[in-house]
Amino acid sequence: MSRLPLSFACWNYDRTEALQTGRVRPDGIDLNFQALDVEETFFRMLRHREFDVAELSLSSYCVTLGRDDPPFVAIPVFPSRFFRxxxxxxxxxxxxxxxxxxxxxxxxxxxxxxxxxxxxxxxxxxxxxxxxxxxxxxxxxxxxxxxxxxxxxxxxxxxxxxxxxxxxxxxxxxxxxxxxxxxxxxxxxxxxxxxxxxxxxxxxxxxxxxxxxxxxGIFPIMHVVAIRREIYERHRWIARSLYTAFVAAQRLSYDQLRVSASLKTMLPWQIAAVEDTIATMGADWWPYGIERNRHVIETFTRYHHEQGLSPRRLTIEEMFAPETFAEFRI
Missing domain, CATH: 3.40.190.10 (Periplasmic binding protein-like II)
Structure with missing residues (x-):
């Protein structure tokens, strides 16, 4: 069976490295990973829809959902999070x-x-x-x-x-x-x-x-992964396939950060930082999926509406592909 070719634009994060190298491959998909600076990805996706799948600003994505014909649908993968x-x-x-x-x-x-x-x-x-x-x-x-x-x-x-x-x-x-x-x-x-x-x-x-x-309990979400809606509607199975692959790639990154024989990053106290993070936030401190992020997402959609960016408060059900709602662990 032939695999569906999809272009994907994203920065070269550690949590997506296995997708970039091909160590993790989404079932049924040939992913053409394009490592781009986030501002370039956002501009090209929002203005011209140049990619099949792309990392996207959470706020920009929410703005697009207020249009009559929303151009994207997201999966609950959050490549960027940051306390601000x-x-x-x-x-x-x-x-x-x-x-x-x-x-x-x-x-x-x-x-x-x-x-x-x-x-x-x-x-x-x-x-x-x-x-x-x-x-x-x-x-x-x-x-x-x-x-x-x-x-x-x-x-x-x-x-x-x-x-x-x-x-x-x-x-x-x-x-x-x-x-x-x-x-x-x-x-x-x-x-x-x-x-x-x-x-x-x-x-x-x-x-x-x-x-x-x-x-x-909030670790702020900055970016989501969004699929062009016309591609998603033709191949709805890709939402789950991509989500599963992102979770698998992230698990490898978690494991690599714990390796002390040779440090994955140039941070001299990487292991101490990992141990401190686990003590503060738990072993899965960067969770994907809906339920563990529901409170974070709902807080953001409240902010988005209160600040005049959404005419009404968005619901999680309209933000993410329904195929990705079932929780599972790799």
Missing amino acids: HSCIFVSKASGIETPSDLVGKRVGVPEYQMTAPVWIRGILSDEYGIDPASVTYVTGGEEEPGREEKLKLDLPPRFRVEAIGPTQTLARMLADGEIDALHTARAPSTFYSEPDKVARLFPDFVPIEKAYYAHT
Whole structure:
């Protein structure tokens, strides 16, 4: 029986390495793995639908579900997760020292609909009482000018969003005090090059993020894996086949991180970090599937709606292929 060829765009994560090398092959599928930077993958998939399957921003995916003809269907595989307390940066000229100091300020975001800022705004709201509509958002390129929202947004008027000038960058504006803070997925270059001007809102972020996880159980999801809907509708079995393969590839990555004879990464205290993570979050600290992530996903869809990005709160049942709902273990 011939195998179905599918193109797949994703960054070269350790948890997808076995799919890239072919050590794990999805049943019935020839996967053409294209290792691309996430921004390139998102742009090409969202604007032009260039791939059959792709890593996709969770927020962008949720925005597409509000269309009359949603172009993608996701499987509950989450190649990127990240605690985001460390990703709130402030200009030292702003006088911001605590979360409450953000109220009324001008806050940069590369894109309002980016997943990382959605989580940051939600965390600031739930944990610190900061209304997402209490600041003015300033959008544009973080390091290079000219960035625009990948998807057209229709936000409620209470959210104030302004674009920066065609030659400006958020990293430079933060250092110069032209914006007061920055919510982002990547540390701005000026945080490293001009530490006298740019700082983190939470400098000692690790214990804060661990405490957040301890009382919420949330390890924020950033990206999902999405299939072009017309391909999924023609071959619905591929959702389960892909999901099973992603789980198998991730299991190999878990095992490799525990090997101490020769370290998989260049982190000198890798084993200590793994053991500490297991003690804090359990042996399967990066779970795939629906049920173990239901609370995380439902929290995100609440944030998405509260921040004006979804006209209604999305349900998990409409977000993921039904073939992937049954839980199993490799």
